[in-house]
Amino acid sequence: MGKVNWQRIVLGGLLAGVIIDVFEWVTNGVVFAGDWADAMKHLGATTNFSVKQIAALNAWGLLTGIVMVWLYAAIRPRFGAGPRTAVLAGFATWFLAYALGGAFPVFTHLFPLRLAAVTTLIGLVEAVVGAVAGAWLYQEASQPETKPLSRAAGA
Numbered sequence: 001m002g003k004v005n006w007q008r009i010v011l012g013g014l015l016a017g018v019i020i021d022v023f024e025w026v027t028n029g030v031v032f033a034g035d036w037a038d039a040m041k042h043l044g045a046t047t048n049f050s051v052k053q054i055a056a057l058n059a060w061g062l063l064t065g066i067v068m069v070w071l072y073a074a075i076r077p078r079f080g081a082g083p084r085t086a087v088l089a090g091f092a093t094w095f096l097a098y099a100l101g102g103a104f105p106v107f108t109h110l111f112p113l114r115l116a117a118v119t120t121l122i123g124l125v126e127a128v129v130g131a132v133a134g135a136w137l138y139q140e141a142s143q144p145e146t147k148p149l150s151r152a153a154g155a
Contacts (some may be wrong), residue, residue, distance in 0.1 A: 005141040009069050016134030017065025021058050023126035027119055035115050043110060068093040068127065069134040076140075083132050090131030091124070098123040 028036055037047040049057070072089035079085040102120050105111040 003141040004073050005139055008138045008141075009073055010066060012072075012134035012137035013066030013069040014062060015065070015137055016068050016130035017062030019130040019133055020065055020126050021061035023122065023129075024057065024061055027122045027126075032115060032119060035112070039111050039115060064093065064097055064127075065130055065134060068131050069138055072131060072135045073138055073140070081135075083135070086132045086135035087128050089135070090128035093131065094124045094127035098127065 040047045068089055071092060072086050075089060076085055079088060098120050102111075102116055102123075106113055106116045
């Protein structure tokens with residue numbers, strides 16, 4: 001088992017994060033933009049996001065990708081390298097960040113159930129696709145070769 005390769009976690013995580021951000025933009029910014037505008041209007045909130053809000057949401061996507069690839073690297077020794085483990089990491093991230101995180105606004109009737117359910121299920125696809133892509137870039141850091149000590153060195 002090699003050491004965790006932090007550069008590859010960040011690299012793979014950024015790829016996963018870009019995939020998440022693109023999915024989020026298409027899903028929430030294009031396909032369901034009108035539905036979200038109605039939901040926000042119902043709450044008395046602005047229907048247009050500011051540049052700061054968009055930047056924060058994109059940063060959330062990138063950080064989610066990095067954490068997801070870190071999770072992949074962390075569970076890899078137990079489940080093995082490859083797409084199956086990446087799917088597990090994507091599912092776990094989706095469950096913790098999307099499903100559980102999105103439950104409160106639905107339970108409290110802040111967001112419509114149908115809209116939240118559909119976008120959360122699309123989030124499952126984005127998390128799994130992002131995890132598989134990010135895991136594809138991840139490689140463990142190689143351990144430096146250790147030379148056996150000679151008897152002369154130990155004497």
